[in-house]
Amino acid sequence: MQIPDYRDEPFEWYREMRNKAPVVKDGNSVFLFRYDDCKEVLGNFRVFSSQFRDFMDKEVAAQLNMMAAPSILILDPPKHTKMRNLVNRAFTPRRIQSYEGEIRKISEGLLDQQKNTVFDLVSSLSYPLPVLVISRILGVPEENMTRFKEWSDKLAMNLGRMGVDMALQKEMSDYFGKLIEERKHSLGDDLISLLIESEVDGERLTKQEITGFSILLLAAGNETTTNLIGNSILTLSEYPGTFQLLKEKPYLIQSTVEESLRYRSPVQSTRRVAKENYSIGGVEIGRGDFVSVFLGSANRDEEIFSEPEKFIPDRKENRHIAFGEGVHFCLGAPLARLEAKVALETVTARYGNLRVIKPSPDDRLDSDIMYGYRKLMVQKEN
Numbered sequence: 001m002q003i004p005d006y007r008d009e010p011f012e013w014y015r016e017m018r019n020k021a022p023v024v025k026d027g028n029s030v031f032l033f034r035y036d037d038c039k040e041v042l043g044n045f046r047v048f049s050s051q052f053r054d055f056m057d058k059e060v061a062a063q064l065n066m067m068a069a070p071s072i073l074i075l076d077p078p079k080h081t082k083m084r085n086l087v088n089r090a091f092t093p094r095r096i097q098s099y100e101g102e103i104r105k106i107s108e109g110l111l112d113q114q115k116n117t118v119f120d121l122v123s124s125l126s127y128p129l130p131v132l133v134i135s136r137i138l139g140v141p142e143e144n145m146t147r148f149k150e151w152s153d154k155l156a157m158n159l160g161r162m163g164v165d166m167a168l169q170k171e172m173s174d175y176f177g178k179l180i181e182e183r184k185h186s187l188g189d190d191l192i193s194l195l196i197e198s199e200v201d202g203e204r205l206t207k208q209e210i211t212g213f214s215i216l217l218l219a220a221g222n223e224t225t226t227n228l229i230g231n232s233i234l235t236l237s238e239y240p241g242t243f244q245l246l247k248e249k250p251y252l253i254q255s256t257v258e259e260s261l262r263y264r265s266p267v268q269s270t271r272r273v274a275k276e277n278y279s280i281g282g283v284e285i286g287r288g289d290f291v292s293v294f295l296g297s298a299n300r301d302e303e304i305f306s307e308p309e310k311f312i313p314d315r316k317e318n319r320h321i322a323f324g325e326g327v328h329f330c331l332g333a334p335l336a337r338l339e340a341k342v343a344l345e346t347v348t349a350r351y352g353n354l355r356v357i358k359p360s361p362d363d364r365l366d367s368d369i370m371y372g373y374r375k376l377m378v379q380k381e382n
């Protein structure tokens, strides 16, 4: 199957596929475009596994085993359940809510530095914000932020790919290994200390597991949140009057964030591997087939959403699956939602309007999984 270039808008192609060929099998790859099919696969971990290493090239799997413990993203229950229970404590809505003041301070501080009328929203706000927030939460010194940014960049680009950047893995493992050792001797209120102390049914996380989890947070949380904020501002700018609407009615910001997640999903697709034969939409999926689930298409399915191609800031019953579905539902969803809400509150309170200067397709991230822009020039108006 011919997948469009990542720089093209994928939405027209999705629509065509949903209508003409919602389930495609091409060799041992399967592609799903409809909401119900995507949900069915993500909701059935018994058949559709995230444990890719069981089906990977032996050499790559061995390399992975040498480095960090498998992250929860690529584990199936029951191992996944045990790990997820251990890390859940750090991500309860109450704990996340307690970061709101800090997130607001960081957002305000970043925008205070922005004196020009025309500036790049990504490098000024949407990129540094999640990196600064996660480093504060993890308790990482601020001077390491540049290194953090580089790591999360590289990690995001590798997400969903089978290969492993060994040098990068080693650099990060060494860094977190040292940090964990330091924390063990002086526990604080940070996430790493919390993970060291976490215990469920007498089980604790090993140093290797805490390292793997910290790396996953950088990989899964930064680029995605950057894109959520950037995509939201871009879409507001494409729909005249919506920025002013949020200025007047800030209580609509929450539903706007949800609509942005649906309309321009930061993660456009995820994958599973079939452990058994299974039939979907009359197409036979075989054991060992890799299944691509297009979240970005599911979120525009006309069977589920009215006027799916339209951005409606106060859309009701927005059942998007931008954060996935089932046991792997995004652990960081409350944090991503909070960061995007605070970012939109900050810019709408501060500016009369923020007009995005039409970005070039070449400014799009070089990824067919992530949807977002590396650069978004904006013009502020009072």
Ligand code: HEM
Pocket (backbone or CB within 6 Å): 042, 072, 073, 074, 084, 134, 216, 217, 220, 221, 222, 224, 225, 228, 265, 266, 267, 270, 271, 322, 323, 324, 325, 327, 328, 329, 330, 331, 332, 333, 335, 336
């Ligand atoms: C807008 C921002 C975000 C989006 C769109 C997003 C999307 C997703 C999706 C689709 C999945 C499921 C993948 C799958 O089932 O294959 C996922 C899982 C995950 N996300 Fe997020 N994410 C975002 C932000 C974050 C943040 C801020 C964090 C943490 C700091 C985070 C941590 C995780 C983790 C740990 C998992 C794995 C959960 C598991 O396997 O049980 N994410 N995310």
